[in-house]
Amino acid sequence: MLNKEIENLGLEIDLACDSNDSLKLEQLLVGCDSLVGNETSENRSVLYFYKANCCAALRMIERKDVDDTWNWHQERLITEILHLRKAVAETGFEQLNEVMQCKILTNIANGLSSLGRAIESINYYDKALSRIDNFAMALGNKAIGQVHYGQHLYDHGHSGIFFFLAHKQLNRFGTEPLLWDCGVHQDALEAFIDYRDFAESVLKEMEFDSSFDFNNFPLGQHKKEQDYRKWCLRHRLFMNPLNDVFSATIAANDVLHLPSHVYAVGEEPRFPKYFNILKQEFIVARHMIYEFTTADFDHYSDNDVLLENGLDGVHFGYRNELLKSSLRVSYSIFDKIALFLNDYMDIGLKVDGVNFRNIWGTYNKRDRKLEIRSCFIDSENWLLRGLYFLSKDLYAPNFIDVAEPQAQELHYIRKMAEHRYLGIQEYPAQVGDTEYLKYITVDDLEDKALKMLQLSREALIYLSLAMHIEERKREEARGNGLVVPIQSTPL
Template sequence: MSDQPNLGQLLAEASRPDLDPEDAVFQIGLVIDAAHDFGHEATVLGALALCDQIEKRQLSDALKVTVEYFKANAWAALQEIRQSEPADAWLWEHPELSKQILHLRRAWAHPGFAALPSVRKCQILTNLANQMNAAGRFVDAIQLWDQALALNQNFAMALGNRGAGLMHYARALYDPGHQILFLRGALSGLHAALAKDAIWEGGEEAAKGPHQVFARLRDDLTSRLDGFEDVELDPDNVEHLGADLGEREYRRWCMQRRLFLNPLNDLWRRPIVARDVLTLPDLTTPLTDGPEPPRIIAFYNQIKQEYASARWLLFSGLAADGPHNSDRGVVLFNTLDYPIHGLAIEQVKIAYRSAYSLLDKIAIFINVYLGLAVPTARVSFRSIWLEKTGRDWVIRPEFARLDNWPLRGLFWLAKDLYEPDFSDVTDPDARGVRAIRNHLEHRFLRIHDGTLAFPLSAIEKETDDQPSMSVDRAVFEAKAIRLLQLTRSAVVYLSLAVRREEERRSRERSVGLVSMPLSLWSDDWKR
């Protein structure tokens, strides 16, 4: 291959020991780009090895982030080289995709991220959003695209990919009105990506391919929406937030953090989204001696209610500005390390535990709904997707044969969690999140304010003989909000995955149906 010597020369140049770190990292980026262009796997692997080597040198924080970004690019190149068949896109396990998400998240979470140029930050966030979307985590992807656009509202790759992502999200929805709103949002983003003031990194040649893709999507979507009337609604009517000032404050807080079980909260942060309207689609259950009780609907009801209650507890704990009446008269000794005590912090702790436990309940739901017959005591959100074959864990055949994008999103969301048997995580903070949960449930977690807190590194490693752990209050509260957002994503994916599965079952069904209508549970019955 005539280009191979040039790649070898580039690799040799990047590995020169006399290069200063900044030049060496720059050269590694050139090697990865060239190897990607020529589809040369060995050179990509060589560049990854150089990344590992250069990380042993003294690097600035900004260079450490750049190396993580280049590692993600290298794994993207390997994925494209190794998975060239269209059917490969529907494989559930993608080791290369998993590596991309992990390295991009490491780059994003690193202290050096803040010092990067705005364009590089947008590239990292947009690439991470793109990979999340490819994995089926479209809810999480939108939040990342929006963060990139908050840095640069004209960043073309974020605008265009967000538009494409909203199109895919619309296909997964069951409400025709919501579908139209998402498609109109998608069209707006595609127009913005193709506008004259859009910013394309990499120059005209690099932008040519994506520009053509976005233009084709825009034209197709324009023709599809032609003739559809706008959905009549008043998205900014504050009556959606309730009449009570306290309720309005709570609903605004949820709305801004995208915590409503309402797909429109991924599109907007406006009063109309302030209701948990997401439900399951019409379900088909077998007739034996009579209609089976709607157990799956009861499961989803409980998941929604527990989620909404955890959300309120979190808000209440964060909003509290003094001791609660229940705190008065509770005699405690001063242990001289000054942890935080009181109902407010306990509410945040309960919300954290509840949000984490809901993920395992979603796994129970999946086990029952898909008839996997895994013993209930062995079901967890991390393990439900896999079965052990010899020494290896592999995707269960019941999942492997399903063309279900939201369900695959749930599978990839599970990779954010760490369990000892499943260490292939895509979230660099997975061990820390689990360590907090375990100390909340089984040991002792102390919350401290500011300078009185132990170093954050104390929560990154969990040992069997560690009876207690200390966490900074701001860190803990941020993790609690993020965990609730993660759980909310899982509940959304679950609803849309069931819809997709019910559509598949209806196509394969050969017998008639008996209708069993269900009425809504009144708010007045909740007590």
């Protein structure tokens, strides 16, 4: 239950937003901070939502003077998303009324979509719709995001499915009652109708078969494989963009690879080789987590292994080590993506020094700001920018502008697993961490390993689709010169 002080603060923020009073909004941000420390978790969730609203209003005031559509410096929006994610991370978030929950989740999704995080935005729209399945702003904006995502696919059959599903959702506007949080947003409604009509025209031009059975595809020859593929579909872990929009069996394959691309005569066609390795490592990391979920606690490799009882509740065994290994493999994919970009974008960093944070630019210590490389700034590549903003979900000591509240903890867990000691407990035990040894429960590690796997999948899909956009730009720049196109060929 909100107290009077927080209610009044909310009203003041609404007035400052309506009057575009940037000075007042900055003051109200400080006011929110002064209350956060002494409030219940439910009220903290609301205060983070208020802080996000202040950031959003300040961002809208500032962008009136400058078109920031392709700006890679989005500090206000990053901070807004961070506050909204903090609101969701509070245990009291679940005590908020469902409309408030949906507003927060939808606002996160909208922000991520504008940054190019198409996949993660869909996840947040779906979280909102799982609470209220006719929440208008989540429904409409998710469909628009699917249209944009579909436009960036190089498989036109997949694009058609994205347009079909988006049109199906947009067709609900005007044909059934939907929930608008503060009355009908006329501008939004008109945009949704425009996108519905656009999707419909594209589907007609494609002669899309709307009666096609998306579930008429096999999941494997035996039950063990079928169960594995169902698990992958449910967790959206196939290397296939279709798995982002539904769990139909047509999506149960790892079909995504690199788009058709061009090399100079005599140049080594190396990028498919890189991507083969990235993709295979992802698939192994994925199966490790699945095997953890299905494996028996006792494994034959654990038989006759002498280990001493450390009296700290740590549980050893093959099953738990699968999680640790999956986390390490998933995390390593990001730096290898950076190596891919270093070569493909001809950045020229020394191989030994490349990582997923410094590939984007050099860090100016004096201004505490990343100076992004011109090859990225000038690209106007939505999904390449999405890959950059995904990097902000990964913490690094010199890059503190992260958009994920748990980024630093994820970074620390990975460091302990990779370079020090990570003890896995079935249940929390009353033992303290040291700089050598960190304790974590198996459930917490499972959540973190799955999170890293999902992020690595998202990054790999963005890499492939960003390359498709870049290749089209390069084709336009080349004109009719002699080229050698390379298309992905199955092994």
